[in-house]
Amino acid sequence: MTLVLGIESSCDETAAALVDGNRRIVAQRIASQDEEHAPFGGVVPEIAARAHAERLAPMIAGVLEDAGVTLDDCDAIAATAGPGLIGGVMVGLVSAKALAMASDTPLIAINHLEGHALSPRLADAELAFPYALLLVSGGHCQILRVDGVGRYRRLATTIDDALGEAFDKTAKILGLGFPGGPAVERLAATGDAKAVPLPRPMVGSGEPHFSFAGLKSAVMRAHESGKYAPEDIAASFQQAAVDCVIDRLRIALAAMGPVETLVVAGGVAANATVRYALETLAGEHSMRFTAPPPRLCTDNAAMIAWAGVERLQMDGFAPDPLDISARPRWPL
Numbered sequence: 001m002t003l004v005l006g007i008e009s010s011c012d013e014t015a016a017a018l019v020d021g022n023r024r025i026v027a028q029r030i031a032s033q034d035e036e037h038a039p040f041g042g043v044v045p046e047i048a049a050r051a052h053a054e055r056l057a058p059m060i061a062g063v064l065e066d067a068g069v070t071l072d073d074c075d076a077i078a079a080t081a082g083p084g085l086i087g088g089v090m091v092g093l094v095s096a097k098a099l100a101m102a103s104d105t106p107l108i109a110i111n112h113l114e115g116h117a118l119s120p121r122l123a124d125a126e127l128a129f130p131y132a133l134l135l136v137s138g139g140h141c142q143i144l145r146v147d148g149v150g151r152y153r154r155l156a157t158t159i160d161d162a163l164g165e166a167f168d169k170t171a172k173i174l175g176l177g178f179p180g181g182p183a184v185e186r187l188a189a190t191g192d193a194k195a196v197p198l199p200r201p202m203v204g205s206g207e208p209h210f211s212f213a214g215l216k217s218a219v220m221r222a223h224e225s226g227k228y229a230p231e232d233i234a235a236s237f238q239q240a241a242v243d244c245v246i247d248r249l250r251i252a253l254a255a256m257g258p259v260e261t262l263v264v265a266g267g268v269a270a271n272a273t274v275r276y277a278l279e280t281l282a283g284e285h286s287m288r289f290t291a292p293p294p295r296l297c298t299d300n301a302a303m304i305a306w307a308g309v310e311r312l313q314m315d316g317f318a319p320d321p322l323d324i325s326a327r328p329r330w331p332l
């Protein structure tokens with residue numbers, strides 16, 4: 001049975017996991033750095049890199065111990081090689097290179113976005129290519145047609161902020177702390193989504209791209225006006241964001257050709273209102289909807305290990321060379 005060790009360190013989660021060819025997460029550990037970054041209201045790259053450097057090696061040892069295996073039992077070591085905060089990415093990639101070299105195990109450099117893009121197939125054995133993918137995280141906001149491993153056609157991206165970033169900025173404006181997405185979702189559950197008039201940027205545009213900067217500014221103005229309760233602002237923001245996503249997806253789905261399944265991945269895919277709206281949209285298009293469980297939506301190493309399994313199983317697989325570079329930017 002194929003077994004791959006995955007390593008993730010591109011933002012503020014340090015994570016290691018072992019995943020097998022039967023989609024089983026054999027072991028996984030994850031350490032969030034929320035406490036380190038909270039005083040600064042966002043991720044501080046230098047602090048993140050240092051925290052990864054301290055935690056990663058013992059974490060990898062722990063995951064191997066949890067599973068009762070050694071590196072010799074692994075068919076590959078898959079590590080995020082970008083995009084992300086370069087210091088953190090280097091910690092994970094260099095660790096993977098050292099382990100690969102020492103144990104003579106193939107190295108697979110994974111694009112973090114590919115990890116998110118394939119994560120729904122780890123959770124759902126029925127999910128076949130091609131599928132329509134909404135990839136929404138703190139750094140990215142894209143609509144893709146996924147035709148196979150390594151075969152991604154991007155139909156839409158954001159011209160300014162990512163959706164997760166918009167949630168995080170709204171949380172900051174409302175004083176909800178960091179990370180913002182889950183806090184906004186919790187507060188929104190107690191508010192009125194129709195209470196605050198907010199714009200729906202790009203809605204009606206013929207191209208499926210996103211923009212959230214104007215929505216964030218409107219949230220700021222609504223808050224500063226003193227006229228609205230924070231829970232109503234949170235609920236109205238969340239609804240405006242969801243309306244934008246659904247409108248943009250309608251345009252993209254019309255342009256991408258027939259696909260049977262609509263899929264969401266990335267940190268914002270953990271949001272229940274977003275998931276519900278997508279499920280409804282899929283129903284309208286007679287499409288199936290699937291989303292990974294929330295713990296596989298936010299950054300984790302199981303999705304990186306799984307992307308490694310998928311790459312390993314491709315015809316003509318070749319390991320990546322030990323001199324491969326970490327990449328701060330790396331479009332899919």
Ligand code: KG4
Binds near residue numbers: 137139167182269270
């Ligand atoms: O995928 P991810 O963990 O890291 C990146 O690759 O960026 O995504 C993190 C983003 C953050 O912006 C966070 O606020 C957002 O996902 N997020 C959420 C929720 N959980 C995480 N946004 C809305 N609702 C949530 N429940």
Ligand code: ZN
Binds near residue numbers: 112116137266267298
């Ligand atoms: Zn991510």
